[in-house]
Amino acid sequence: MNTTTTADPSPVLPLIGVLTSTLVKVQNGFHSIPGSPILIRYIKSSYQNDPYRSLLELFLVVFALRTIFSRRTRGEGQSRNFVELTEKEIDELVDDWQPMPLVDGPTTKFEHTILPSLPVISGPASHKPKLAATGKTVLNLASPNWVGLLEDERIKEVAIGTLRGYGLSPCGPPGFYGTLDVHTQLENDIARFLGIDSVIVYSQSFSTITSVIPAFAKRGDVVVADKSVNFAIQKGLQISRCTVKWYEHNDMADLERQLKAVEKEAKRKGGPLKRRFIVSEGVFENNGAMIDLAKVVELKKKYKFRLILDESYSFGMVGKHGKGVTEVFGVPATEIDLLVGSMAVGLNAGGGFCAGMEHVTHHQRINGAAFVFSAAMPGLLATTASAAINIMQTSPQIYSQLAENIRTFRQGLAKLEGVTIYIPSNHQSALIHVYMLSPPESIELEERLLQDVVDDALGQGVLICRAARLRGQEVFEPAPSLKIMISAAFTKKETEKMANTVRNSLTKVLGSKSSVKVRKLRRISANASLLCKQRSDDDRLWQERMFSNTRPDSGSAYCSIPLAPGPLLRDFRLVHDLCFCYLLTIIILSVCLLSSPGQPSLSAADTCCTHDDPVIHFRRSIMVFSWLALFRLLFPFIFSIQL
Amino acid sequence: MLGHGPKGGYGFPNTAGSANGGPWGTNKSGNRHSEFGWDPNQNWRYTSQYDPNCKEPKEVEPTYFWLLTTYFSYLVLISLGHLRDFWGKRFNKKEFLHLMPQDGYAALMSDFDSFYTRRLKLRLDDCFSRPTAGVAGRTVTLLDRKSDDQHKSFQLTGTKTRALNISSYNYLGFAQATGGCADAVEAGIRKYGISAGGARLEAGTLDLHVQAEKLVSQFIGSEDAMIVSMGFATNSTTIPALVDRGCLVISDEFNHSSIRFGVRLSGASVRTFKHNDMKALDTLLRESISQGQPRTHRPWKKILVIVEGLYSMEGTMLHLPELIVMKERYKFYLYVDEAHSIGALGPNGRGVCDYFGVDPRCIDILMGTFTKSFGASGGYIAGNKDVIDRIRVKSHSMAYAEAITPPVLTQIISSMASIMGVSPPLTAATSSPDFKPTLALHPSSSDTDLPALQMAHEPGPAVYGPAPSHYLPPWMHLPPALLNGTEGRERLRRLAFNSRYLSSGLRKLGFVVSGHRDSPIVPLFLFHPGKMPVFSRMMLERVGKDRTPVVVVVVAYPATPLISSRVRFCLSAAHTKHDIDLILRACDEIGDILDLKTGKNRWSADEVIRRAEELVHEN
């Protein structure tokens, strides 16, 4: 190629002399590599035959080199910002550096009281548990126990049966011999119960949705979510790194506005179609309100969004047979693309599930992080969940009892005088949140007042709880509230008594400061979303960053590791790219070969080429191909040895 | 109608697969021994303990021939996959509908992301997610299945195969449907039912939780501990309570997915270092501390180094002594995930600290799971009281996730107590000043006032005492062998022997095996993706004299680097030496057929089996 450099006399003779000698050296070196003459001959001749092919090959080489070297620089600490320091300076800096303590202390006085004020139950959890501190039996409004199966003897027998057949734990993830027949049975049972294609069960309810969302929504995808969604959903959205748009809690007009905006934005930007999801809850864990499912389904269809519906609280709670909000609204469960529910809450067993089409659940069996990388749940939790479904199906009177209890309780609470509270919860919901209408200045004070209510009620024999909230970690800080969970296990009389007790405690604690402002009441009930106290601007900025698809420091080398094993994914990508490269080469070479009938005449004129035979031509092509291949393949190894 | 419980007797009838007399089939009390093998020979015991003089075998590097051919295999697979996609999308649209945008909806799964699953994993799907029934103990019952459509769907044939199980994380053999622990769980279910009723920070705290947490902290040797209902969530919901923006997490490259999940949720910056490479860690620490945060160069708020005790895919152990020294120097916080090492390592089964003789209180956060050695589920976080108390109110799981269920807690308490042994209650003593939890335990019942034996508290670094008897619930009655800790010790020593034997034996046979010799996880490298299904199928349907089926786990990308596909053996105290012999022979046969052996000075299988004790004790 560049071999013959006859030195022309010129003023820079010595330079050229040096150049020539190096060139000759390089040339000799190159010639000493076995196979190189063939390569040179090939390139020479092919260049004359077909300059485009040589160009393509050159391009491939450059491409290969680029991939290799781009790999080299990625992930190293040497960003533009790097400051060179001597070892001594580093030592000094190391000596000087003082980390903050591993955990911050409690920031408020109230936080000190959280743990000591927790009720500890002695003996079984039931609708009438015994308190460890006092030994008193109380009425339990603090455990999700809709159907009242907490202490059901039938369930216990099933559990013991399974224990004796299966032991406790399958001791392995579902992929590796952890899939028991009882898990499959439970999946089928739930699927049949809901009338849906297929179901996958996870071993913890909280981790289910946190894992389901990132299995589908990826960076660049758009999620439109309700502002009041529970913490697990927020975490799922955060980890998926998709673009999140929030709509006002249960505000269908705002939802439609957001959907329209997303659509418009997509039209403006063009490009490939993005996955788009609406995320909401059946009955909201944060306030007990119910989604307007019919409307959401209508909107989702209209704007072509998929719906991820978290029924962790509504499954087993609402509907004639406890099938959840789909049953309430008469919407077939198949209309929901991803329906997430909980066996721990609704069925008094453990774990969570996701229901959908077969390919939806199948995808999660490989991509649901909490499914793949965690042990399968104990067999007895699966069979007891199946048993609970069976009981729910065969005894619908449970749900009339539950509805009755809810009504009784709410009527009892409505007699409250002198104190204004606000209950955003749906009248069908067994989960009832009680908010203060005229809250004191600080959240801490409000929490403390509510805790006083809880303590007072406990003193009178009714266990309720303050909704546990992680202050400072929620996206939209929910206002403090009392969380009350009604069970079908209570009789009407007990329910009335409990309502009276809670009412008394509320009056007693909050009544003293009952400067009731009715105006405020109206305003708030008109716009429930005000319940979400907005954080300061600074915080809002933070959460925007948290949810925007570009991380603030993504430019630096300190980007966070991907969920799927990082270096591994890169390996896979690399090999994958490589194969593409080969495929391309093969295709192009074969095209060249196939079009070669015209070539003999061409090369017949070319005296220096003796290889007009297509077979030889083919062999030569293979030669180059394998050269490229070897070169490209060996590089990573040489490389990993260096590392 | 309600129960899917036992189908007669203790579980499942013994099945066709072992009818020709597997090692357990001939046993009189077949079912019991199918869970936990009987192996009285005291020579086949070993103590798992760090020995600085003991040289770890050099890792065998794969030959270039293997590497190249492995890459070539992937090349063929990927090319074929694309070819099939290309044709399929044109001529078999129905199969690809869910991968293509349709009707205004974008495809739910991306074509590229699912390529690996569709085109590579599907080919060996018969080796994954095999359905089982019954106890995953020494043996496991497979529900046979077949597929008529290239693994797209499977149908159960209705027959069952009982196979030797060298795959479950059943290190100490506590996956049992019979025996003291199972009896305790039954009693627990009768007393407590199934559910704990709600989140821990609401009303889901039972006395059982408090007891279990005390016992766990005693077991680990830390001040306090908390329990979460899922091992994965233990990491993914606790790490965000420890670090946030402005903090740096330094993480081993092979850390478990749950750790990555947690770190990503926390918002902290992350750097990874080469697996177990303390030099790389040192360099990285120096760089991070001296450079500070990116762009601003502000010092990091804190640095948390997260490592695992025993790596589940590699069988390698962390270099704890070196880490402790570095911790002094660089003032980082150390988080050790002991999911696989707790219960499985150390002379007392207390994990890597016990193994290396390091005071557990030197480590800031010790995390572990109960799914493995204890045959239960869930995980724990242990550390100083103020740290744990703070995590209790900040961790997502405590506030929002369901509390761990009572049957699981019972299993944890009983299995843990039987490893520790229970100190006998002293008859006459005054009160128990040490035992005044903030959350009082049923003071109404007289049991708590029972004179409690005071442990010599402040245990030194390696003093792991028995469990004080008042830490156990009063209704729990364990058989004497569990109470006095003899059975627990026996299990530990059996596991240690089995681990060392298999690991050394496979090496002697010439296989490429990685990991520590004391590790109960033994990965055997196959490299070629094509060998994975063949290995797995040949283990299940053995040819040759001994037809005992064996189930193995084959793992490949994405759980491992692309080229190092492997078989992973998980040993158990439930295995007898003859089981290990059987596995060695089986590997020997298959290794010859699949060309898996390398190296000189190979021994024959007979020789390995004959000189087992020598192999195990060899340094």
Ligand SMILES: Cc1ncc(COP(=O)(O)O)c(C=O)c1O
């Ligand atoms: C290192 C590590 N951490 C955490 C876990 C998760 O534990 P679990 O299976 O109990 O959810 C595992 C399980 O495989 C693990 O290997």
